Amino acid sequence: MAASLCRIGISVEVADMFADIDTQRIAHALPLSNYPWSAYSWLMESQAEAWCYTGGLENYPRLITRLSKLRPLLGNSAQVLQLVRDPIYLSRLAEKHGFQYPETTRSPRQPLGKDWLIKPKRSAGGLQIERYTDSHRSHQSRYFQREIPGTVMSLAVLSTSTDFKILGASRLRVGLEYGAACEFVFAGATSVPIADLPGFDELQKMVEVIHTDTNLVGLWGMDFVLADRPVLLEINPRWTATMPLYERRMERSLMASHVDACRDQCLSGDLTEWSGTSGLRIVYASCSFEFSVEHLSYLSAEWNLSRDSILGKPTLADIPNVGTRIEKGHPICSIYADGANENEVEKLLEERVAHVHMVFNQSNTN
Incomplete structure (x- = not known):
């Protein structure tokens, strides 16, 4: 999300649990010692003109209300969060x-x-x-x-208070099969053409109903199961982990469109579909270790970790800081790949994940 803003020349400050190396190379990044509560003092001292959130901060609507009183929020309010994150509300809306x-x-x-x-x-x-x-x-x-059997997928949506646009769809990779430590943990995604989605008309109707009833704005995601009919799972009311996949294909900043949607209530930019496919895979640790200078050197020798690369189409992302303790089953980093179709991208991702594990096994042995 920070990279998407930096690509259009916006100066960015970041506060999160990790302040990863690649984030620090493009923005002023601060690890929060008491996540998420210390976000308040961070924003109070920040020079930022506005702010937005992603990830788990959506679980703290009261904190989001407090932060919104400090700086304008470019995103969904606590009131909207409490609606879309309530499974009983979604159940009644669906019925x-x-x-x-x-x-x-x-x-x-x-x-x-x-x-x-x-x-x-x-x-x-x-x-x-x-x-x-x-x-x-x-x-x-x-x-x-x-539990609903079927293929777990997601949609990416951009909306203003009066209009919306579905940007893309992804097939989600979840659980032990993809290296995650638990059965339902997110491990990656691969974008798929919207035109290939069965039941797209019904998915569009779901998005329209949710958007109209909740007044969601900016970038947000909708997870669903593709069964005989699409089945809504949950709403992610902010930038999601799949957003970079669409940005890689569009070759434009989605956060620029997010800012325009939230601040000016307009759907800006060329948001049409694209050709090709992009994929993401999170690399999970097979054993516990401390991320060292040697690990960083090995990764730097294999992949370009420069600022220009990070702001382009990076292969490697979410790189830990030296000295970070990574427990077995916890994420090490993220891998991206681009290709003509889903099979090509999946093959590249598998090869690159295996190579990352080889790098760590080699450096740990040495």
């Missing part, structure tokens, strides 16, 4: 308008079957989702939802 949503309850009256999941209210990226067992009990911090 009212005739689209599909998984059976959901906060407090089951009887034991549920094996096809049910227990999900946290505050989470991101599939973290802390578990399969239901009889030992699970109702709790205010979680809810129960029936």
Whole structure:
């Protein structure tokens, strides 16, 4: 997200949990020692004219309200967040308008079957989702939802208060098969042509209903399962991990369009579909280790980690700082690839992930 802004010449300040190396090479980046609460003091001292959020900060609407009083928010308000992140609200909206949503309850009256999941209210990226067992009990911090078999996908949307545009679609890569430590954890995505999506008319209707009812603005995502009919899963009311895939194909700054949508209420730029495919894969650690100078040297020798490369189409991203302790199953970095079609991109991603693991195995041995 920071790179997307820097590409159009905007000076950017970043505060997050990590302040990764590549972020520091393009922007003033600060790791928050007490995430997310220290974001308030950071923004108070910042020279930024406006601010926006991504990732897990959406789980803290009260904090977002406080931050919005310090600087103008380019994004969705706490009130909008509380709507779109509420599974019961989405369930009722789906029922009212005739689209599909998984059976959901906060407090089951009887034991549920094996096809049910227990999900946290505050989470991101599939973290802390578990399969239901009889030992699970109702709790205010979680809810129960029936699992829907099918292909997990996402849409990227840009909207103003009166209009919207679907920018692209991606097939999500989730779980152990792709190296993640848990069954439902996000591990990557590959973009697919919108024209190839079965049920696209129904997906567009879902987006229209959600947009009209919630007044979502700027960039946001909609996760869904592609089954006999599309089934809505959740709304991500901000820049998502799949956004760089569309930006790589459009070769333009999506955050420029986000700013225009939030500030000027206009859908700017050429937002038409493109040819080709892009993919992302998160590389998860197969063992615990400390990221060292040697690790960084190995990666730098294999891939261009210059500022120009980071602001172009980087192959490697989210690079840890030297001295970072990375536990087994935790993410090391992200890998990108571009190609003519999905199969070509998936093959490139698999090769590059294997190469990253080889680099770390070699450096750890040395």
